[in-house]
Amino acid sequence: MNDFRDDPQRVVDKVSSLISESPSTSELVGLRFVLSRAYSALVLHDLALQQADAALNTIDPEAEPWLYHHLALAKAEALDGLGRAQRAEKLARDALVWARQNQETEMQAHALSTMGYLKLTLSATDEALSFFQKGYSLSQRENLRLKPEDFAAMIGLVHEYREEYELAVPYFEQAETYYRQNNIRLELANTLFGLGQAYANTDDVEEGLRLLLESAHLAIDINDVQGAAYSYQAIASALVRQGERDAASSYLEDALTLFAQAKNPFMQIGVLLEQANIALIEGNPATAMTFIDKTEALAKGDSFLPHRIKINEMRSRVFAAKGEFEKAYVLMLENQKANQRLQKEQNGQRLLELKTRFEVEQQQAQNDLLKEQNLRQQTQLQNEQKMQRYSIALVFMLIVICALMFWLYNNGRQHQRRLENLANEDGLTRLKTRRKTLEDVEQQLGLAYRHNDYFSLAILDLDHFKDINDKYGHQVGDDVLRAFGELAVNAFRSTDIIGRIGGEEFLFAFPHTSGDDAEDMLKQFAESVKHIPENINTPQLALSVSIGLVSAASASTSTQLIANADAALYKAKSSGRDKLVVFS
Ligand SMILES: Nc1nc2c(ncn2[C@@H]2O[C@H](COP(=O)(O)OP(=O)(O)OP(=O)(O)O)[C@@H](O)[C@H]2O)c(=O)[nH]1
Numbered sequence: 001m002n003d004f005r006d007d008p009q010r011v012v013d014k015v016s017s018l019i020s021e022s023p024s025t026s027e028l029v030g031l032r033f034v035l036s037r038a039y040s041a042l043v044l045h046d047l048a049l050q051q052a053d054a055a056l057n058t059i060d061p062e063a064e065p066w067l068y069h070h071l072a073l074a075k076a077e078a079l080d081g082l083g084r085a086q087r088a089e090k091l092a093r094d095a096l097v098w099a100r101q102n103q104e105t106e107m108q109a110h111a112l113s114t115m116g117y118l119k120l121t122l123s124a125t126d127e128a129l130s131f132f133q134k135g136y137s138l139s140q141r142e143n144l145r146l147k148p149e150d151f152a153a154m155i156g157l158v159h160e161y162r163e164e165y166e167l168a169v170p171y172f173e174q175a176e177t178y179y180r181q182n183n184i185r186l187e188l189a190n191t192l193f194g195l196g197q198a199y200a201n202t203d204d205v206e207e208g209l210r211l212l213l214e215s216a217h218l219a220i221d222i223n224d225v226q227g228a229a230y231s232y233q234a235i236a237s238a239l240v241r242q243g244e245r246d247a248a249s250s251y252l253e254d255a256l257t258l259f260a261q262a263k264n265p266f267m268q269i270g271v272l273l274e275q276a277n278i279a280l281i282e283g284n285p286a287t288a289m290t291f292i293d294k295t296e297a298l299a300k301g302d303s304f305l306p307h308r309i310k311i312n313e314m315r316s317r318v319f320a321a322k323g324e325f326e327k328a329y330v331l332m333l334e335n336q337k338a339n340q341r342l343q344k345e346q347n348g349q350r351l352l353e354l355k356t357r358f359e360v361e362q363q364q365a366q367n368d369l370l371k372e373q374n375l376r377q378q379t380q381l382q383n384e385q386k387m388q389r390y391s392i393a394l395v396f397m398l399i400v401i402c403a404l405m406f407w408l409y410n411n412g413r414q415h416q417r418r419l420e421n422l423a424n425e426d427g428l429t430r431l432k433t434r435r436k437t438l439e440d441v442e443q444q445l446g447l448a449y450r451h452n453d454y455f456s457l458a459i460l461d462l463d464h465f466k467d468i469n470d471k472y473g474h475q476v477g478d479d480v481l482r483a484f485g486e487l488a489v490n491a492f493r494s495t496d497i498i499g500r501i502g503g504e505e506f507l508f509a510f511p512h513t514s515g516d517d518a519e520d521m522l523k524q525f526a527e528s529v530k531h532i533p534e535n536i537n538t539p540q541l542a543l544s545v546s547i548g549l550v551s552a553a554s555a556s557t558s559t560q561l562i563a564n565a566d567a568a569l570y571k572a573k574s575s576g577r578d579k580l581v582v583f584s
Helices: 008-020 025-043 045-057 065-081 084-099 105-121 127-142 149-159 165-182 184-199 205-221 225-241 246-261 267-281 287-299 302-321 323-425 434-451 465-472 474-491 516-530 559-576
Strands: 453-461 497-500 505-509 545-551 580-582
Touching: 008 025, 008 184, 008 497, 025 065, 025 453, 045 065, 065 084, 065 105, 084 302, 105 127, 105 149, 127 149, 149 165, 149 184, 149 453, 165 184, 184 205, 184 225, 184 497, 205 225, 225 246, 225 267, 246 267, 267 287, 267 302, 302 323, 302 505, 323 434, 434 453, 434 497, 434 559, 453 516, 453 559, 465 474, 474 497, 474 505, 474 516, 505 516, 516 545, 516 580, 545 559, 559 580
Parallel strands: 545 580
Antiparallel strands: 453 505, 453 545, 497 505
């Protein structure tokens, strides 16, 4: 890429041969871009423009903005060289805005340099300096193809344009060192030219001429015809100042030929004015006028306004030298007006530039704000989503924990109930166990005593149960006991206490029940017991029950009450069984 800044002619030859080998469309665009820039470096701007336009015609700016703006910059450079800087400015500014918005620093640096050169062509040196200085800072921050030394050379050029030669020297020297070290010959030749001119315009004319000659030789080496022409022109100016006008004239003639060859009207005008100046100094106003007349054909178009002012200035001087003072005066007045117009135009342009810059910066600020808002909203959304996810997870976890706790609780309760049942319920008859029966009796009896209420208690024992077992088998014995339990549960109230306290021995307790009522109920129950054998399909079996009944009033404790019931039972058994005896 740096080749065209070293030996652009070689690049032209190489790229031209590549183009002749019919490359693909996309390759061709790239080749044309390089070729355009190489032509620009050789100051062959019309050829540079042709290549840039040819490439631009084949691409879609919307689809390939990066490529489009690069090519637009190449075109802007070519237009600048052709004196159409104002047209070029829009292309370069668009590229700069796009590059900034898309953080394309390489293109940004290129656009800054192009904008600077355009401003310099338009004599807006403040703006030119500002663009180059921005480029300088950018290239210091980023590692780009255009180095700070390149921008130093550009800044030197602005100072030189303003005739601030001493300010220009350190910038050119910075660039010179870099170009020598890296052997970038075209740029070295250009920089030596600038440096030489700076010296030639200060006290050290000898050093200036030496540097300008080195620049010219270097330019010839790399076929940079115009570069050599610039050097010749500068050498001539220095020689004129030293009074060596003959030597100067021959350098100017060479320079003019080379600039004409390169179709560079600006420089042709400059050389012709220089030649006119020499003729004037030598007292040949007629010769001077012929040089000036030659410039008229060249200075056509808006971009030549500053040059036309210079031409008229010279023409006015020639009129004065010829003694035609009136003509000289009128021309001077016209020139002053033209100069004012130019100043006004430049001020207008500056205003426009400031306005555009303000708008671009405002847009940029707005974009940044929108970006920030977007980012904030996104973060907020993400946080909300995260919170939502956490909440869902938390609720889910709580549900799981609750379900687990409920299951554990339920399971525990069931387990407890099972244990309680095991402890409180007799497995065979489903009646209360001995422990539970005595416990309930104790409790209910307590209440009865406290409230002075009825409470009856009976102990029941199946008669000759051993015989049943022995005769019909243990299984039938079990069936009898089971049927007895079922019968008892169905016969009495749920508030009555019905328990099995021994193998075939039962305790029934009846709260709020008098002894007489209990006696009636039990007798009826004893009759029902006799039907159990039929219900368990063993009708031949004779089943009866002996009962000892007591009322709460017969004792003051449960133990005593049960003992009394037992005593009554004993009586029932011993008096022949199948009896109910009330303790008395
Ligand atoms: N099938 C069965 N027999 C039981 C169960 N519990 C106790 N027995 C039996 O019941 C019988 C009780 O006999 P005993 O105490 O002599 O009294 P009995 O034969 O009823 O005689 P009396 O009470 O004097 O009428 C014993 O043979 C025990 O083995 C049981 O759960 N199932």
